[in-house]
Amino acid sequence: MTSGSPTSGVGRVIAGRYLLLHRLGVGGMSHVWLAHDQRLACEVALKEIVLRDSGETAQERAARVSRARARARHAAGLRGHPHVVTVHDVLEHDGLPWIVMEYVAGAVDLRDLVARRGPLAPAECARVGLAVLDALTAGHERGITHRDVNPANVLLAPDRTGAPYGRILLTGHGISVQPDTGEARHTTSAPTGTAGCAAPERIIGGPPGPAADLFSLGCTLYHGVEGHGPFDRESPLAQITAVVAEEPRPAVRAGALEPVLRALLAKDPTRRMTATAAGAALARIVTPQAGGRPPTRNELGPRPRWTEASALPPVATASSAAPAPPPVPGRPLSHALRAAASTGLGLLLALGAVWYALAERTADAEAAPYGRAVGLAAPLRTGDCVVADWPGAARFSGTPRLSLDPTCRDGAPDGQVMAFAEAASANEARATGPARCEELTRETRARLADVRSYAVVPTSAGFVPAEGRAACLVLGAHGPVYGPLAGHRRPGAAFTDTATMQKRDCLDVRSDRDVRLASCASRHDEQVLGFTRLAAGLTLAQARTRSDTACAREVPPADYGFDPSVYEADSWTGEGAWKSATHLVVCTVRKQNGGTMEGDEP
Structure with a gap:
């Protein structure tokens, strides 16, 4: 089993003193737990240092533990600083270093x-x-x-x-x-x-x-x-x-x-x-x-959001009007007639400008809030499922025409609204919306196999109707997602396709064709660990006979802390992955004896 895998389960006592309550977070170099100090009867944060290189020698491992102690001492030297999390102690348990730190309640x-x-x-x-x-x-x-x-x-x-x-x-x-302390350093060239x-x-x-x-x-x-x-x-x-x-x-x-x-x-x-x-x-x-x-x-x-949107279009000026026609030979106009003509011409020009402005605003309003190309008449809402019709053959090329899928299933939706990126103006929404949506949907996308972020940005006239924000969609990268995503799913909901399965989902398997989302805190049959891609030449039928082996090789449950004597790899394949030619397979873990998983896994 890989050293540093989060195998230390809830209820384990570290160093005969610290009872692990639940995991607070997992980082690239550590796992952080909320623990109860049984000696002082208080809560602390316990950081388990990750040592991933299982092939290292005893001397190299000892050097790593020594480095962890040294770094804990560095942080402990800042004890009492008002803006530093206090380090209380550094200890060793089962050959691994653990750092005992202040637990900051209510922190984000x-x-x-x-x-x-x-x-x-x-x-x-x-x-x-x-x-x-x-x-x-x-x-x-x-x-x-x-x-x-x-x-x-x-x-x-x-x-x-x-x-x-x-x-x-x-x-x-x-x-x-x-x-300048002579402490051992990392030998890797990676920063x-x-x-x-x-x-x-x-x-x-x-x-x-x-x-x-x-x-x-x-x-x-x-x-x-x-x-x-x-x-x-x-x-x-x-x-x-x-x-x-x-x-x-x-x-x-x-x-x-x-x-x-x-x-x-x-x-x-x-x-x-x-x-x-x-x-x-x-x-x-x-x-x-x-x-x-x-x-x-x-x-x-x-x-304020209304500053730019409420500005009226500029009225045409004389410099922008067509040049006056040459004078017609004949008797000059009287001053009164010239004044009347001038007034009438100015009134016509003004009325024309107002008509032009109103026509432009009306045309924009008809395409509100995201413009004619997108085609939606009302602003998107959180959880809205959409079907995207791209103007060319390639997805994510050009502006898609969007329509809502009210059932979020029957129309095989291409994606769903997951967040909104607020802006101070339409210009800011255009400039920052895509990057903000990338950030706001990052966590959701990281847990799905084949999706991309897309920002639906309001026009200048549609900025206020769109409530001053760009809609952040998560769309299937190569095809539909076939149903709701992430937190918009509910326990008990059936999976139409594997495209909506995400990492750490717990599954209630009722049959080969009836798989439902289950709460990981209750009994379930399998848990999603990740994804792998099969060879392009395989048919869907062939994939279903080879996917378990591929998952055991590419996404081994042992790497996620599952005891290989108790658990084994399993997999799910869906038609959508073969229609889109991605050939992605969902890799899961289950008990070898076919029993249920009770919510106490790593």
Whole structure:
């Protein structure tokens, strides 16, 4: 079994003292548990360090454990800092290191907060930045660099007065390092940290330093105020490449915070903003200096949604009118007649301009809120299922004409509305909607086999009817999804096709053709672990005889903490995957004896 797999189940006691209650999160380098300290009768967070290389020697493993202890000591050295999660102890259990930390009740990390509630206002984001910068500076003064500052490692929790998000904490010191101490280092050439937030000098192999943490802070604050990272791309490799070779996406919501972000994201660490300068700049945004100019509307937050949409189209002027015809020979007009003619002509021009403006607005209104090409007469709502008719042969090429599928099943929907990206104007919706929708649907897409994000953006005239937001769809990448997705499904619902099965779904298998979504807390027959792709030449009938073997090889249940003496791989194939030529198979796990799974799996 792979070392570091989350096999430590609920109810296990670590080091004879800490009772595991439930898992709080799983990261690339650790598993974090809520645990009960039986000696002090309080709750703590217990971090299990992941050691994935099962082929390492005893000496190499000992070196890894030693590094974990050293990093825990680094974080413990910041004990008592108001913006650092306190580390209480580091221990070893069954040969693995565990770090005992403060449990912060009611905390939400910055990444999840932005995903749930949207981007922060510039001043609020600057307040977060000041707290994180204070924590980083305290570490830098002790010679400790964090090396993994990112939105998921910034916690916001109620303070002592109960104010939500009043307390700001930096966590994730699991890969922090203290230079010049002779401690063992990672020998891999891969950069540590989070893709899209690691400083360019770290990516190309440079030593860790305070300036690298400041670059990561800039990425974190950019995410907080913009709603997505400055170098977000489709894959971690593409993000890393963008950090080194491309400029960050232009900020559109940052207001007064934008110059600070730009200075922190300088690729040359010698030209990057210092901690002192960043602190002063952030403080000015949080508390503007007395007597200074008042903040602009953009600095206070986005403009009211009606500002752009309510502006009338410009009225035609003389310079835009057709040239006057040459004068007709004859007697000149009298002054009165000339004045009357001029007035009548002006009135006609004015009426014509008003008619033109009203006609344009009426035409736009008929296509509201997303324009004539999309064709919807009313704004989309959360959970709406849609059928997409693309103008060409290729999906995701051009603008699709959308229609609603009220049953979300009978019409084999192409996708569903999963979120909304709010904007201050139609221009902002067009500029930021696709990237925001990528971010808002990331978690859903990661759990499905073959889907893509698509932003349905309102027109200028449709911006107000669309409630000032772009609709974020999750669409089948190569074909329909055949039913509701993610949280819009309900336990007991039957799967029409495997396209709507997602990772960690629990299945109630009633027959080979009747599979229903089950609650993982109750009895169920199988659980979805992932997906694999079969050879293009296989027919659907052939796939059904070979898919179990492929899943056992490509998505082995042991890698997910399932005991191979008790559990085995299983699979499901659907017609949709063969109609779309993706040949994707859903890989599941079940008990070898055919018994039910009771909700106590890893």
